[in-house]
Amino acid sequence: MLRNETMTKTPSILLINPWITDFAAFDLWAKPLGLLLLAALLREAGIQVDFVDCLQRNDPQTLQHKDTVGGCNRPYGTGKYPRTLIDKPQVYADMPRNYYRYGIHPESLACKLESLPKPDLIWLTSIMTYWYPGVQQTIALIRKIFPHVPVWLGGIYARLCRHHAFITSGADRVVVDPLPQLAEEIEAQTGFRLTNKPHWNALQSLPIPALDLLPELAYAPLLTSWGCLYSCPYCASRKLQPKWERRSADAVYREIVQWHQDYGIKDFAFYDDALLLDAESTLRPALERVCREDLEVRFHTPNALHVRALSREWCHLLHAGGFTTMRLGLETGRSDQQKEWGNKVDTTMFFAAMQNLTAAGFSPRQIGVYLLAGLPGQSPQDVEDAITLVGSTGALPYLSEYSPVPGTAMWREVLATCPYDLVREPLYHNNSFFACRREDFTREDLAQLKRLARQARQAVANASGAASACGARVDRS
Ligand code: B12
Ligand code: SF4
Numbered sequence: 001m002l003r004n005e006t007m008t009k010t011p012s013i014l015l016i017n018p019w020i021t022d023f024a025a026f027d028l029w030a031k032p033l034g035l036l037l038l039a040a041l042l043r044e045a046g047i048q049v050d051f052v053d054c055l056q057r058n059d060p061q062t063l064q065h066k067d068t069v070g071g072c073n074r075p076y077g078t079g080k081y082p083r084t085l086i087d088k089p090q091v092y093a094d095m096p097r098n099y100y101r102y103g104i105h106p107e108s109l110a111c112k113l114e115s116l117p118k119p120d121l122i123w124l125t126s127i128m129t130y131w132y133p134g135v136q137q138t139i140a141l142i143r144k145i146f147p148h149v150p151v152w153l154g155g156i157y158a159r160l161c162r163h164h165a166f167i168t169s170g171a172d173r174v175v176v177d178p179l180p181q182l183a184e185e186i187e188a189q190t191g192f193r194l195t196n197k198p199h200w201n202a203l204q205s206l207p208i209p210a211l212d213l214l215p216e217l218a219y220a221p222l223l224t225s226w227g228c229l230y231s232c233p234y235c236a237s238r239k240l241q242p243k244w245e246r247r248s249a250d251a252v253y254r255e256i257v258q259w260h261q262d263y264g265i266k267d268f269a270f271y272d273d274a275l276l277l278d279a280e281s282t283l284r285p286a287l288e289r290v291c292r293e294d295l296e297v298r299f300h301t302p303n304a305l306h307v308r309a310l311s312r313e314w315c316h317l318l319h320a321g322g323f324t325t326m327r328l329g330l331e332t333g334r335s336d337q338q339k340e341w342g343n344k345v346d347t348t349m350f351f352a353a354m355q356n357l358t359a360a361g362f363s364p365r366q367i368g369v370y371l372l373a374g375l376p377g378q379s380p381q382d383v384e385d386a387i388t389l390v391g392s393t394g395a396l397p398y399l400s401e402y403s404p405v406p407g408t409a410m411w412r413e414v415l416a417t418c419p420y421d422l423v424r425e426p427l428y429h430n431n432s433f434f435a436c437r438r439e440d441f442t443r444e445d446l447a448q449l450k451r452l453a454r455q456a457r458q459a460v461a462n463a464s465g466a467a468s469a470c471g472a473r474v475d476r477s
Helices: 003-006 033-044 108-115 129-145 154-158 161-169 179-190 249-262 284-294 312-321 335-340 347-360 380-395 409-415 444-464 469-471
Strands: 013-018 021-022 048-053 081-088 100-103 119-122 151-153 220-222 267-270 296-301 323-331 366-373 396-401
Touching: 033 048, 033 179, 048 267, 081 323, 081 444, 100 129, 100 396, 108 129, 119 129, 129 154, 129 161, 154 161, 220 249, 249 284, 284 312, 312 323, 312 347, 323 347, 323 380, 347 366, 347 380, 366 380, 366 444, 380 396, 380 444, 396 444
Parallel strands: 013 048, 013 119, 119 151, 220 267, 267 296, 296 323, 323 366, 366 396
Antiparallel strands: 021 100, 081 100
C-alpha cells in the first residue's frame, strides 16, 4: 500500500505514452487507446489522473533542439513524429539504416514531468514488442524525476513478452491482468475504493476513452469490438483479447458525436480486429445514424477489413457513412495458403468485394490491400503473383513483411528454424529486420517485392488521374 492515510486522500496516477525506437515510425492514426481507456476509468472512479504523451507531434520545446527533426501534420490527422538519431542496438549492426527515437526531446519530457505534482503511481503503456528500448529510456528518465514513485508497465509488449519486460524495462511491476483484476490491484495498492468497479468488467460498460487528455487531437481512434472470431496462425488477437465482445450501436454513435461536436474531430480510425464481423446490430445502426444525421466525418480502417463482409449493402453503407481510407486483408492469392492462414478469405470473395466497393462509389486509390510477405513456406513468386492480382483489380497492394509474434501458432513453428533468439531478444521481431529471411526468400527479395508493390500503386495512381496528395502521402511503405 502506498501510505496508511490513503483513505483520506485521493490518489493520483500519472499515465505516460512512451517513446518509440525504430528505423521508421509514422503516426498512421496511432494513439495509445488502451492507456486512454484506463485514464477514463480511473477518472470516473474518482482518481486524479495526469497524462504525458512522449509522442506529441508538435511540441514547441522539442523544436528548439537542433538534434531533433520536428514532426509535422499530414492529411486526415496523420503525421510525422519528431525524431532524434540515436545509436543502433548491436543486434541491428548489419542493417544499413538509421535508427531513431521518435517523440519529444528528453529535456521537454523532463520539464513536463517536473511541472506535475508528484504522483502516487506511474503507469506506462507499451505497443510493439520491438519498441522496448523506448520504454526503457522513458522509465530511466522518469526515475530521475520521480525516483521513489512505483512504475507499472502494461500494454501489448508487456503482455506478449512479460518476462523480458520484467527483467529489462526498469518498471517495478509488469501488469498483464484483465481489467477486473486490475481494479482489485489498484485498490490494494492505494487503499482507495474505486467508485465504478462494475464498469471494469466488460467492454460494454467502459466509459469513452479520455482523448481530451492528449495534447493534440487531430483524429479519434474508435473501438467497437474486442477480439476476433478467427484464429490466424500469425496473429496475436486471440492471445491479447480471448473474449469476443461488441459495443452497442448507441454507444458507438454517441462517442463519434462527442468528438465531432465537442472537439471538431472529422477523422476517425477504427482499431477493431474484426470491425465488420457480426456487426449487423452494432456498427450498422451506428453508421445508418451517421448518414441520417448527415455528420461530416471520415472513417479510416488502417487495420484490414474482412473481405468476406463486404457485401453490396455494406459497401453502400460504408461509402455513404464516410469511409475514406479502406484497407482489406487478402494476404495471398494462393488458395492453399488462404486456407492455412485462417480460412477467412478467398480470391473469389476478393473480386466480389472489389466489385461491390467500386459499385458503391469507392475509387481504386482509396482501397489498399494487405499482402503478407515472407511467411514460412511462402516464395517470392507467390507474393509477386499476389501483387499482380491486386493490381489487376485497380486496388493498391501493400506488403506486410512477416514478423513472428509471441504466443501465435506460427511463432512455435518459426522458433524451430529461425537462427535468431526471438524469445530473449524482441528486437528480432521488428518487421524491418525480417528475422525469417532464408536462402529462398532473402532481404533483397523482400526489397524487390516492395519496389514492385510501390510501382503497382503508382500505376493505379496514374491510371486514376493524378493521385491526390492525401492518398499518396498517408501511406508509409
Ligand atoms: C490498432 C492496432 C494498430 C494501429 C495503431 C496502434 C497504435 N496505438 O500504435 C495501426 C493500424 C496503425 C497498427 C499498425 C501496425 N501494427 Co498493429 N495492432 C493494432 C491492434 C489491432 C489493436 C491495438 C489496440 O489499440 N488495442 C486496443 C487497446 C484497448 O488495447 P491495449 O493497448 O492492449 O490496452 C489494454 C491492455 O493492454 C491494458 N493496458 C494498456 N496499457 C497499459 C498500461 C498499464 C500500466 C496497465 C496496468 C494496463 C495497460 O489496458 C487496455 C485495456 O485492457 C493490435 C492487435 C490487438 N488485438 O491488440 C495490433 C498489433 C499491436 N499490431 C501489430 C503489428 C505487427 C503492426 C504493424 C507492424 C503491422 C505492419 N506490418 O505494418 C504496424 C506498425 C505500427 C507502426 N506504428 O509502425 C502486432 C504487434 C506485434 C509485435 N511484435 O508487437 C499486433 C499485436 C497484431 C498482431 N500481428 O498480432 N496497429
Ligand atoms: S482475421 Fe485478422 S484479426 Fe482475426 S485472427 Fe485473423 S489476422 Fe487476426
